Amino acid sequence: MVGLRVDFGLLLEPLGFIKVLEWIFSIFAFATCGGFQGETTLLVSCKGVVNKTVTAAFAYPFKLNTVVFSAPDPKRCGGTWTDVYLVGNFSSSAQFFVTLAVLVFLYCIAALVVYIGYKHVYQQNSKFPLTDLAITVISAFLWLVSTSAWAKALADIKVSTGASMIPGIESCKAPGTTCQFASVTSMGTLNVSVVFGLLNMVLWGGNVWFVYKDTNLHNQSNRISPSPGIYPTQSGV
16 A cells, blocks of 8 residues: 655745646636626617617626527517527637646646645556646647637637627618617626636646656656766876
């Protein structure tokens, strides 16, 4: 049975400290994206209705094409108002980003348990550092891909929920009907989620070096490469 040797001092070393930051930043990444709820609002004037507020509520995972605006009145503007949906389905990018953040969060917990309680086992078995290195490299790459995809999706979400959507609404083109854009919920937290995605990418990318130093690959390269030194002078005969 492997003995537990708890040493919280390892959290102050680069490997442990960066892992704590990765754990914290992953929480912010999936919380700021996955916890978002908002709505976009129009002012509609039509038959028997003047400047009636209609809203469409949207949230993670941002399947906007399933979100419908409320009708201006029970008579639906004399029958000229049909169901109006937002445009776009951005769930794949949003779910990719959040799922990665959750998986990274869970991995960081497992890694910290190993670092704090079983660092001696981690150092004695070469497979653990190599596995840690592989996961770190893959995670850094996935943060780059998922953050880029989510940033693009967020830009499209802003377009689909902003004033530029009005020309595409057929009900607003009916005779006697006018639509004006009123407001949309601030997406500052979603902008923050992209920032945390970039920070995670930098953290995991930078951590590759510290994890690599614990592998036998680094030790082998040190043994192979000649190290500079001062050679003793030979005395003449």
